[in-house]
Amino acid sequence: MCDLKNHNWISGSGDNVAFEDIVTIVKDCVDNGSKVFIGSDSFTSKNKVNFATAICLYGSDVSRYFFSREYLPKNKYSALVTRITEEVRRSVELAEYLMDSHNIDQKNIELHIDVSPFNLKSATSKFSDMLKGYVIGAGFECRIKPNAWASQTVADRHSK
Numbered sequence: 001m002c003d004l005k006n007h008n009w010i011s012g013s014g015d016n017v018a019f020e021d022i023v024t025i026v027k028d029c030v031d032n033g034s035k036v037f038i039g040s041d042s043f044t045s046k047n048k049v050n051f052a053t054a055i056c057l058y059g060s061d062v063s064r065y066f067f068s069r070e071y072l073p074k075n076k077y078s079a080l081v082t083r084i085t086e087e088v089r090r091s092v093e094l095a096e097y098l099m100d101s102h103n104i105d106q107k108n109i110e111l112h113i114d115v116s117p118f119n120l121k122s123a124t125s126k127f128s129d130m131l132k133g134y135v136i137g138a139g140f141e142c143r144i145k146p147n148a149w150a151s152q153t154v155a156d157r158h159s160k
Helices: 019-031 080-102 125-137 149-159
Strands: 009-011 035-044 048-059 062-073 109-112 141-143
Touching: 019 035, 019 048, 019 062, 019 080, 035 080, 035 149, 048 080, 048 149, 062 149, 080 109, 080 125, 109 149, 125 141
Parallel strands: 035 109, 109 141
Antiparallel strands: 009 062, 035 048, 048 062
């Protein structure tokens, strides 16, 4: 079961939105030709890690998003690989929930992961192939930086 559905969800305009209302909006948008983009990001501070997950809807007649935050103890996610993998796990879990529980076709869901391409040799580059494989193995389309706007822009903004 998707734990994220029990979190507090907020619209891009700052309003609290029930998760089931978001699912209804997502289904309506997909039925009208829009696509769902899901991404997560995290930010570490002195004692905690803030995870943010975004559900973004984009199509010819819609452009909106919703996000959820969760603060967890930093000691559980001190290693970068653990934190980045948790970001991707949250996105995959949410996408699978939408697909399995609400009959949203996986071809309408694209996951964005906040890692750099392997050839760039940045801090997250070495995890790029592993995490892309995780998402693709789950059956979803995947984008990484610089094309992962749902994670690197939307979720990033709300993780801080």
